[in-house]
Amino acid sequence: MDGETQGSGALATEGTLPPTDDIRDALRGIREGAGEGTVRIIDMILNRPLDVLGMTLIEMAEAASVSDSMVIKVLKRVNLTGFQSLKIALAHSLGSPTNAIHEDLSRGDDYGTIIRKTFGANVQALLDTELTLKPELLGQAVEILSKAEKIDIYGIGSAAPIAEDAYYRLIRIGLDARISTDSHLQVTTASIANKKTAVLTISHSGSTLETLDATKLAKKAGAKVVVITGYKQSPIQQHADVVLQTRARETKFRTEAMTSRIAQLAIVDALIAALALRHYDSSLATLNTTFEALSLRRV
Known part of the structure; x- marks a missing residue:
C-alpha cells in the first residue's frame, strides 16, 4: 500500500475530508515555520495538484526530495491517514470530476456502486497512462522490436497473462x-540471448527478483530491452533501453498492480498496432493466414 501506515482513530478515515473544507487551506496553515522538507511537500501539493493526483507516494517523495515516510508524517498533521486520502481530499478541493473515480470500495456498496467504482478506476488508469506514455518512447520500442531476429517476453505472477497476450499478438x-513465464525458463533463454535479441519485460513493480535477474542477464548478453512497468525509479530500469510506464492508483481492495493490468494491455495494444503498421504488408498477410487457420477450429 505504497508504504502507508494506518492512523489512529482520531484521524480522518480513508476517503473522508479533513475537518477543514479545503485540504489546501489546512496545508497552508502548517507551512509557516515548517522545515525545508515539509515546505517542499506542501508546495508541491499546492502548486502541482494535478500532477500529485497522478503520482504514487514514492514518485511524489522523489519529486520533493524527501522520504515517503516524511510525506505521510506531513499528511497526518492535517488529519489524513495516507496518500490515497490526500488524493481524494485534493480532488474534492479542486472540484475535480475525478473525485468519484478515486473513491475506494466501502462495505455497504451495492452492486451498481461496485461496478461504477471498479470501472472508474480502470478508466482512470488508462487516462493516466495515456498522458504518461511518450510517443517517442513508443517509437524507440517499436524500432527495437522491429529490428530483432527474436523477441523474448518475460512476465511472472500478475504480469504473466499480459506477457501471454503480447506473445500471441506478436506471432x-x-x-x-x-x-517465458517460468523463472528457470526465463534465465535459460536470457543466458543465450545476443545482440539480435530483443526482450520485452512486463513487471509492474520492476523489482520482482526472477524477472529482474532474467532481464539483467539478457541485457548483459547483448539484448536490447523494452520494459513495461509502473515506476519511474525501479531496479529493472537500470537494465532497460526503453521504459514504457503505466499509471495506476491503489485502493483498499485493489492494489496498483491489479489496476495496472488494463494499462499494461493498452500499451501492448499500442505496440502491436505500431508494429503492424510498420510491417503493414507482411503483418496483414500473416494475420490473414492465421485467421484462416483459426477459422477451421470454429464450429
Missing part, C-alpha cells in the same frame, strides 16, 4: 517471439 503479425 499473429508475423514476428518471431517466445514467452
Whole structure:
C-alpha cells in the first residue's frame, strides 16, 4: 500500500475530508515555520495538484526530495491517514470530476456502486497512462522490436497473462517471439540471448527478483530491452533501453498492480498496432493466414 501506515482513530478515515473544507487551506496553515522538507511537500501539493493526483507516494517523495515516510508524517498533521486520502481530499478541493473515480470500495456498496467504482478506476488508469506514455518512447520500442531476429517476453505472477497476450499478438503479425513465464525458463533463454535479441519485460513493480535477474542477464548478453512497468525509479530500469510506464492508483481492495493490468494491455495494444503498421504488408498477410487457420477450429 505504497508504504502507508494506518492512523489512529482520531484521524480522518480513508476517503473522508479533513475537518477543514479545503485540504489546501489546512496545508497552508502548517507551512509557516515548517522545515525545508515539509515546505517542499506542501508546495508541491499546492502548486502541482494535478500532477500529485497522478503520482504514487514514492514518485511524489522523489519529486520533493524527501522520504515517503516524511510525506505521510506531513499528511497526518492535517488529519489524513495516507496518500490515497490526500488524493481524494485534493480532488474534492479542486472540484475535480475525478473525485468519484478515486473513491475506494466501502462495505455497504451495492452492486451498481461496485461496478461504477471498479470501472472508474480502470478508466482512470488508462487516462493516466495515456498522458504518461511518450510517443517517442513508443517509437524507440517499436524500432527495437522491429529490428530483432527474436523477441523474448518475460512476465511472472500478475504480469504473466499480459506477457501471454503480447506473445500471441506478436506471432499473429508475423514476428518471431517466445514467452517465458517460468523463472528457470526465463534465465535459460536470457543466458543465450545476443545482440539480435530483443526482450520485452512486463513487471509492474520492476523489482520482482526472477524477472529482474532474467532481464539483467539478457541485457548483459547483448539484448536490447523494452520494459513495461509502473515506476519511474525501479531496479529493472537500470537494465532497460526503453521504459514504457503505466499509471495506476491503489485502493483498499485493489492494489496498483491489479489496476495496472488494463494499462499494461493498452500499451501492448499500442505496440502491436505500431508494429503492424510498420510491417503493414507482411503483418496483414500473416494475420490473414492465421485467421484462416483459426477459422477451421470454429464450429
